[in-house]
Amino acid sequence: MTFAVVVFPGSNCDHDSYHAVRHVLGHDARFVWHKEASLGNADVVILPGGFSHGDYLRTGAIARFSPVMKAVADFAAAGGPVLGICNGFQILLEAGLLPGAMLRNRDVRFHCEHVGVRVEQTDTPFTARCRQGRVLNIPIAHGEGNYYAPPEVLETLERERRVIFRYATADGRVGPEANPNGSLNNIAGICNEGRNVVGLMPHPERACEPMLGSTDGLLLFESVVDALTAGALGGGR
Amino acid sequence: MSTRAFAPEVLEQHGLTPEEYDRIVELLGREPNLTELGMFSVMWSEHCSYKSSRVHLKTLPTKGARVLQGPGENAGAVDIGDGLAAVFKIESHNHPSFIEPYQGAATGVGGIIRDIFTMGARPIALLDSLRFGPLTDARTRRIVKGVVAGIGGYGNSIGIPTVGGEVMFDESYRGNPLVNVFCLGIAKQNEIIRGQASGPGNPVYYVGAKTGRDGIHGATMASAEFDDRLEEKRPAVQVGDPFMEKLLLEACLELMKTDACVGMQDMGAAGLTCATSETGSRGGVGIEVDVRLVPQRETGMTPYEIMLSESQERMLIIVKRGREAEVEQIFEKWDLHAVKIGEVTADGLLRVRDGGTVVAEIPNLALTDEAPVYRRPIQEPEGMAALRQIPRNGLKPLPSAEEAFLALLEAPTIASKRWIYRQYDHMVRTNTIVLTGLGAAVVRVKGTNRALAMSVDGNGRYVYLDPRQGARLAVAEAARNVACAGGLPIGATNCLNFGNPERPEIMWQFAEAIAGMGEACRALDTPITGGNVSLYNETDGTAILPTPVVGIVGLLEDASKALARVFPAEGLDIVLFGANLGELGGSEYLLTLHGLLRGQPPVLDLERERALQQLLVRLAADGLIRSAQDCAEGGLAVALAECCFDTGGLGAAVDLAPAASDGGVDLVAATLFGESASRVIVSVEPAATAAVLEAAARAGVPAARIGTTGGDRIRIAVEGTTVVDVDVRQAERAWSSAIGRQLDTPVA
Numbered sequence: 001m002t003f004a005v006v007v008f009p010g011s012n013c014d015h016d017s018y019h020a021v022r023h024v025l026g027h028d029a030r031f032v033w034h035k036e037a038s039l040g041n042a043d044v045v046i047l048p049g050g051f052s053h054g055d056y057l058r059t060g061a062i063a064r065f066s067p068v069m070k071a072v073a074d075f076a077a078a079g080g081p082v083l084g085i086c087n088g089f090q091i092l093l094e095a096g097l098l099p100g101a102m103l104r105n106r107d108v109r110f111h112c113e114h115v116g117v118r119v120e121q122t123d124t125p126f127t128a129r130c131r132q133g134r135v136l137n138i139p140i141a142h143g144e145g146n147y148y149a150p151p152e153v154l155e156t157l158e159r160e161r162r163v164i165f166r167y168a169t170a171d172g173r174v175g176p177e178a179n180p181n182g183s184l185n186n187i188a189g190i191c192n193e194g195r196n197v198v199g200l201m202p203h204p205e206r207a208c209e210p211m212l213g214s215t216d217g218l219l220l221f222e223s224v225v226d227a228l229t230a231g232a233l234g235g236g237r
Numbered sequence: 238m239s240t241r242a243f244a245p246e247v248l249e250q251h252g253l254t255p256e257e258y259d260r261i262v263e264l265l266g267r268e269p270n271l272t273e274l275g276m277f278s279v280m281w282s283e284h285c286s287y288k289s290s291r292v293h294l295k296t297l298p299t300k301g302a303r304v305l306q307g308p309g310e311n312a313g314a315v316d317i318g319d320g321l322a323a324v325f326k327i328e329s330h331n332h333p334s335f336i337e338p339y340q341g342a343a344t345g346v347g348g349i350i351r352d353i354f355t356m357g358a359r360p361i362a363l364l365d366s367l368r369f370g371p372l373t374d375a376r377t378r379r380i381v382k383g384v385v386a387g388i389g390g391y392g393n394s395i396g397i398p399t400v401g402g403e404v405m406f407d408e409s410y411r412g413n414p415l416v417n418v419f420c421l422g423i424a425k426q427n428e429i430i431r432g433q434a435s436g437p438g439n440p441v442y443y444v445g446a447k448t449g450r451d452g453i454h455g456a457t458m459a460s461a462e463f464d465d466r467l468e469e470k471r472p473a474v475q476v477g478d479p480f481m482e483k484l485l486l487e488a489c490l491e492l493m494k495t496d497a498c499v500g501m502q503d504m505g506a507a508g509l510t511c512a513t514s515e516t517g518s519r520g521g522v523g524i525e526v527d528v529r530l531v532p533q534r535e536t537g538m539t540p541y542e543i544m545l546s547e548s549q550e551r552m553l554i555i556v557k558r559g560r561e562a563e564v565e566q567i568f569e570k571w572d573l574h575a576v577k578i579g580e581v582t583a584d585g586l587l588r589v590r591d592g593g594t595v596v597a598e599i600p601n602l603a604l605t606d607e608a609p610v611y612r613r614p615i616q617e618p619e620g621m622a623a624l625r626q627i628p629r630n631g632l633k634p635l636p637s638a639e640e641a642f643l644a645l646l647e648a649p650t651i652a653s654k655r656w657i658y659r660q661y662d663h664m665v666r667t668n669t670i671v672l673t674g675l676g677a678a679v680v681r682v683k684g685t686n687r688a689l690a691m692s693v694d695g696n697g698r699y700v701y702l703d704p705r706q707g708a709r710l711a712v713a714e715a716a717r718n719v720a721c722a723g724g725l726p727i728g729a730t731n732c733l734n735f736g737n738p739e740r741p742e743i744m745w746q747f748a749e750a751i752a753g754m755g756e757a758c759r760a761l762d763t764p765i766t767g768g769n770v771s772l773y774n775e776t777d778g779t780a781i782l783p784t785p786v787v788g789i790v791g792l793l794e795d796a797s798k799a800l801a802r803v804f805p806a807e808g809l810d811i812v813l814f815g816a817n818l819g820e821l822g823g824s825e826y827l828l829t830l831h832g833l834l835r836g837q838p839p840v841l842d843l844e845r846e847r848a849l850q851q852l853l854v855r856l857a858a859d860g861l862i863r864s865a866q867d868c869a870e871g872g873l874a875v876a877l878a879e880c881c882f883d884t885g886g887l888g889a890a891v892d893l894a895p896a897a898s899d900g901g902v903d904l905v906a907a908t909l910f911g912e913s914a915s916r917v918i919v920s921v922e923p924a925a926t927a928a929v930l931e932a933a934a935r936a937g938v939p940a941a942r943i944g945t946t947g948g949d950r951i952r953i954a955v956e957g958t959t960v961v962d963v964d965v966r967q968a969e970r971a972w973s974s975a976i977g978r979q980l981d982t983p984v985a
Contacts, residue, residue, distance in 0.1 A: 009487075009571060010480050012396020016667045019683070049665075051394045054480025110389050110660045141393070141662040203664075211670045211681065211797065 001228055002028040004042035006072065006088075008063050009034070013049030013085065013205065020205040021046075025221055034066035044081050044224050045072055047088025049141070049203060059102060059144050060090035069095055081125040081224050082197045086142055089189070089199030098192055098199050099157065100149035106182030110143040114214065115180055117188050117202050118168035121161050124191050125227035126198045126220045135172050136165075136216035138202040140180060145201040147183035147190075157190055165189035165200050242268040251278035257609055264603040272541045272589065272597045276604065279454065279507035279545055280514060283772050286608035289738035290770045293751040301764040303727050309519075311352045311432050311502065313766020314424070315728040317792055319685045322429060324358035325421040327366070327693065327732040327788045329771035333475070334416040338383025342416050343391040343477040344549055349420040350397060351503035354486050355552065357430040357493045358422030361666055362680050363392050365402035365418050366693040366732070366786040370411030372649050372979040380414050381980060387477075388418070389660040394479035395486070399661035400669050401678030402693055405870075406649040409697070412776030417732040417769075419693050419788045423682060430493055432502035432512075433520040434555045437583040439499055441513070441524060444568055444575045445485045445551040447534035451475045452508070452547025481550040488571040489552060495567075497560035504551040510544045510604070512553040514587050517601035524601070525588040526579030540589060540596040555581060615748050616741035625702060627822065627836045627901040638874075638905050638953075638960035641830050645871045645910065646878060646968055648829045652975035653882070670799050675879055676867060677722040681796040688796035690724030692716075692789055695732075696870070697782030698823045699838035704746045705753035706838050707823075708785050712757035713846050713914055714869060715789040720850035721865040721917055723800045723857030724791025729758055731768035731787050736780025738772045746783040747772075754785060760843035761850070763789055793857075800857050802866045804880045804887055807947035809863060810926045811880075811891055814849055815916030816939045817873065819896025819907030825870040826910035827902070836901065839914045845937065846915045852936040853917065861925050861932070868916040874909035874953055874961065876918050881951055882969045890952040891944030908955050920946060 003021045007014045014031060021029040032039055034052075039045060052063035063069070069091075076082050076097055084092040092098040105111060117138050119130040130136075149157065157163055165188040169178045174186045181201075189200025204217030241248075241258060248258055251274055261269055261277050269277065283289060299307040305322050306314035312326035330345025346363065353360045365388055370377040392399045397420070434441070452475040492498055500520065502512040509531070517524040528543040538546075554575075556564050561577065568575035582588070587604065589597035600607075636644070645651055663669055663678075670688060671679035677692040694715040700707030716726040731754065736743040758765055774781045793799055804811075821827050822836025856862045868876040873893065881889055893908055900907030921929050926942055933940035951968060953961040 010394070010483055012394075012483070012665055016665065019667060023683075050396060051480060051483075054394070054478070056480070109386075110393055110662070112393075112662045112664065113659050139664055141664060143393070206664050206667050209667075212664070212667055 001043050001225060002030065002041055003044045003046055004032045004039045005029055005046045005048055006068055007031045007033055008050065008052035008066065010052050010054055011048050011050035013203065017046045017048045017085065017205045020208040021221060024208045027225065032068060034068045037067045037071055039071045039075055043228050045075055047084040047091050049086030049088060052087055052091060059087060060094040063091045064095040073097060076197045079194060079196050081227065083126055084199035085203055085205065086201055089201055092197065092199045097197050098190055099153050100147055102144045103146040103148050104144050105146050111180050112139065112141040114139045115202065116168045116170050116178060118166045118172055118174065120166055121164050124164055124195045124198050125224045127164060127223055128227055129219050129223040133172060135168050135170055136219065137214045138204055138207045138217050140202050142201055145181040145183065147187040149184065154184055162191050163187055164191050164198055243274065251275065252282055253278055257281060260609065264607055265599065272544060273599055275541045275545050276510045276597060276599060279510055280604040281608045285507050285511060287770055288609045289611050289613050289772060290747065291610050292612050293748050296751060297755045297765045298759045299764050299766065301762065304764050304766055305426060306429065306766065308765065308767045311355045313728065313730060314356065314429060315766060315790065316426065317687060317689065320426050321682065322424045322426045323421055323689055323790055324353055324356045324424050325419065325730055325790055326352050326767045327417055327419040327730045327786065328769040329732050329734060330416045330418065331413065331734065331771050331774055334384055335380065335414055338380045339387040339390065340476050342384040342387030344475050345416050345418045346388055346391040347477045347479065347482050347549055348505045349418045350395065350482065351505065353420045353422040354489055355432065355501050355503045356424060357428050358424035359490060360397045360420050360422040361668055362421045362678065362691060363397055363399045363418060364678060364691055364693050365399065366695065367402065367404045368410040368415035368784060369406050371406055371408060374411055377411060378980055384414065384416055385657050385660055391477055391479045393662040395483045396665050398663045398665045398669055400663050400680060401691065404654055404657065407697065407782055409782045413774045413781050415734050415784060417786050419730065421689065421691060421790065428493060430498060430501050432516050433500040434516040434522050434524055434581050435499055435520040437522060437581050439558050439581045440556050440561055440577045441526060441579040441581065442554040442556055442564065442575055443531055443551065443578045444554055444573055446478065446481050446548055447532040448543055448546045449534045449548045450538065450542055450546060453542060453545045475547050475549045477549050484571045484573055485550055485552060488568050488573055491567050492564060495563060497557050497563050499555040499557055501552060501554050504553060506547065508545055508547045514601045514604040516553065516555060517587055518605040523582035523584040523586040523588065524579060525582050525590065527590040527592065529592045530576055530578040532574045532576055540591045544589060613738055613744045614741040615745045617745050618742040624835060625822065625837045627827065631833055632902060633831050635903055636830055638909055639963065641826065641906065641910065642874050642961050643968065643971060645825060645829055645875055646972040647975040648825060649976055649979065650825060651871045651875055653973040654976065655973055656977040656980060670796060671722055671801060676802045677718040677724065679722050679799045686795050688793040688799055690719040690722040690791040690793060692718035693786055694718065695784050695786035697784035698834055700750055700783045700785060702823045702836065703838050704749035704783055706841065708750040708753035709757040709841050710838060710914055711785055711787045712754055712761060712763065713841055714867065715787045716761050716763055716850055717867050717917065719789050719791030720853040721800065721802065721867050723798050723854060724793050725854045726761060726763045726789050726791045726850065728790045729763040729765050729787055731765055731785060733770045734774050734781065734784040734786065735772050736775045743780060750783060750785045757843060761847055795858065798857050798860065800862065800865050802879065803864055803884050804889065804920050804946045805863050807887060809920040809946045810923050810942050811889060811944045811946060812919050812921055812926065812929060812940055813916065813943045814919065814933060814938050814940050816913065817896045817908060817911065818913040819898040819900045819911040820913050821900030821902050821907055821911050824910060824912045826906060839912050841914045848936045849915050849917065849938050852933060852938050856929060856932060861929050862919045862921055864920045866918045868918065870912065872910040872912050877953065878951055878968060880918055881965050882972060886949050886966045887946060888948035888950045888965045889944060889946050890948065892954040892957060893943055895955055905955055905960055909953065
């Protein structure tokens with residue numbers, strides 16, 4: 001099983017995703033430079049965190065023009081599993097693979113801390129191993145993670161059960177006290193209509209080893225391995 | 238010399254004395270032109286030449302079995318096993334951070350990161366040592382917010398975690414905050430690159446951002462005091478571009494995997510002048526560059542401006558002849574400029590051309606090794622003896638122990654720094670195994686079983702009251718913090734923040750502090766591998782507290798044995814290592830509760846300190862202790878609280894023997910809040926307590942079981958009488974919200 005980790009010049013969590021997949025989980029992982037037009041033989045695509053092109057304009061705004069993004073869109077259209085983490089999520093929004101946009105955090109400050117992330121839906125390739133309602137302990141690290149979408153889009157997302165993760169307290173309560181950035185409906189992650197493209201602001205790759213304080217992030221990677229092993233998904237091959 | 242080619246005002250604007258000018262003429266054998274004058278001015282500035290500090294710095298220990306690179310390079314390096322080196326340094330960006338807090342701090346981070354990857358090391362950790370004025374001051378609040386945002390803005394973007402540091406607040410930093418940034422990277426020992434040019438005929442490359450007019454005379458600015466003309470100095474602050482630096486970092490590290498690079502140096506203070514003359518003089522060669530070839534983002538720049546610009550994110554690279562295409566290809570991949578601007582020569586001269594015209598020609602050594610060295614006059618300030626007395630009649634009515642305890646937890650220097658560090662990405666690269674907060678930060682070294690512990694410390698109050706003792710205490714505390722995490726201290730770096738060296742009282746503080754630092758570094762076997770001196774930290778003639786900051790790096794053979802500072806469980810025995818002498822001189826208690834900065838700082842027995850640190854490292858490796866927390870500002874009571882905070886409300890109950898003295902104030906206050914050195918609170922499984930106490934006795938470290946963890950209250954008794962009894966969560970709320978509460982106060 002091969003994970004492709006897309007590398008933009010300002011990606012900085014690329015090594016962390018690679019490390020989690022390769023050294024913790026023991027699967028093949030390879031970096032794909034953003035100027036490449038092909039994802040090769042990837043079974044899963046990860047758009048990692050970072051500041052893709054400096055992001056002085058708007059997070060992810062320039063990354064969507066990179067040649068690799070055409071390949072990512074084709075891969076997604078063919079049903080291949082795509083995970084956008086933090087800046088990767090922002091890029092998926094800018095590229096139109098997921099709906100909505102990111103605003104600056106409510107308090108206009110960067111937040112780096114462990115938060116509670118409640119799993120809302122388990123019928124995506126990245127959450128199949130989770131129990132619905134389980135609160136994962138996963139860190140966030142972002143300045144623009146305040147998810148926004150127009151009312152009708154938000155309504156569609158909720159109706160189609162496409163909100164996959166919400167910020168919550170450790171005992172599963174969703175409310176303003178658990179919302180680190182002001183996201184509408186405490187949204188931490190969503191999926192596309194096909195449910196194969198998932199974006200989230202928290203960093204599961206930072207929660208894959210006991211030494212780092214949590215292993216809850218492993219569930220996302222293990223889920224997609226399960227899904228692919230079961231042969232339920234398409235892909236770019 | 239009777240007549241000089243430049244008017245006295247011109248020399249003054251360049252920060253050069255008439256004597257220094259005459260020396261330039263002597264070294265050149267002629268009068269310099271204006272470009273040359275500018276080049277001398279930046280290279281002979283205090284910031285670049287260390288002219289006032291050098292004679293003292295030479296007395297510091299810089300060698301040791303693990304030292305791979307001592308002072309004099311872009312950064313120091315120590316052997317951490319497995320063929321790897323830890324490359325690290327600390328540097329100040331004080332003056333720019335006061336003028337423009339966000340950019341000043343951001344470019345401080347950018348500068349030290351370049352120093353590390355210039356050596357061929359991948360930077361993996363940043364720490365900051367910050368000093369600000371009181372938070373009641375509106376301007377200070379603005380500076381704090383700007384500096385924190387700037388540090389985060391740069392570090393977060395480039396993807397190097399800010400894993401720790403420390404912050405203190407004091408009136409003396411109101412007009413002159415300190416921003417000291419520490420960076421550590423990992424390199425293969427045999428791939429360390431030095432800032433040296435060699436091989437006449439080898440091409441000299443300029444890579445990275447284009448050159449603009451920003452930061453001209455930044456080094457000269459950093460070597461002068463502030464006054465009411467502050468606003469005029471804003472153009473001398475540079476603007477940082479972390480994305481550009483990220484590209485530069487990746488491209489340079491990719492280049493170093495080839496062997497096409499002879500030497501590399503970043504263009505920081507004094508820009509192109511410094512990078513060319515230092516690489517040339519270290520390698521004993523000459524360098525010739527043509528300023529017309531330098532990529533420029535403004536038109537009409539003069540050779541003077543190009544040679545002195547401090548535009549950020551630029552590097553000078555000396556490449557092996559014949560390997561140019563390979564080098565250019567790597568930089569092209571990262572969309573960076575890599576332009577050949579000159580070559581190495583054999584004549585030892587720095588020759589600057591503007592197309593066909595030679596516009597400067599100076600022996601490299603004249604700019605570097607031949608810079609003036611001053612043994613400036615030293616005079617102990619008057620009244621030091623009186624300062625070291627605590628005046629009984631100056632004390633306010635004594636608060637109860639509990640009132641004092643709660644007041645200390647809210648004092649900004651002691652209160653939680655979470656408002657600050659949550660704005661820093663402290664986890665990126667997934668190596669951070671002891672999360673930031675207090676004490677040392679610990680990062681694992683991927684690909685090995687090891688980890689590195691790092692701490693930066695320096696209590697300016699102690700140094701003010703007794704510079705020699707204060708500096709010894711700074712080294713001891715940084716090393717103790719590292720040992721508390723389980724790390725064996727193996728190397729040090731220093732950032733020496735002082736006032737105007739031309740004042741004999743300041744120079745006395747400096748000389749005494751260096752002497753003390755040397756004593757402690759020798760005793761604790763932590764050689765100084767590099768660092769930075771920041772003088773002229775004064776505003777309108779008032780100096781900061783003398784603040785030598787020490788960064789210590791410690792090695793853990795087994796990353797899984799890293800110790801946390803907090804109590805991990807209930808039902809553990811609490812053991813205190815070290816003797817409680819009841820010393821309140823220079824304490825946070827005296828300052829916060831009585832408004833006094835007086836007294837004698839704590840005594841320090843370096844032999845005993847070393848024994849304590851070695852004991853901690855051994856006990857951590859053997860898995861005999863579960864947590865360890867140093868006693869620092871606020872003493873034993875505050876340290877105990879710090880062990881209970883961030884645990885979800887785990888309490889502790891202790892019964893203390895009275896301190897050996899009342900500290901000139903009060904026995905209970907001295908017992909709880911005295912700041913005696915060489916003390917650590919550890920938690921131990923009850924079954925292991927006897928073994929721990931025995932090990933301490935064998936090591937000659939005083940040790941006593943003082944209580945147990947558990948419950949939801951912090952209870953402190955002295956000889957059976959309870960003096961503090963508070964709810965952990967309530968105390969923690971006060972401690973964790975104090976700084977945010979003050980910072981979010983609207984500006985009056």
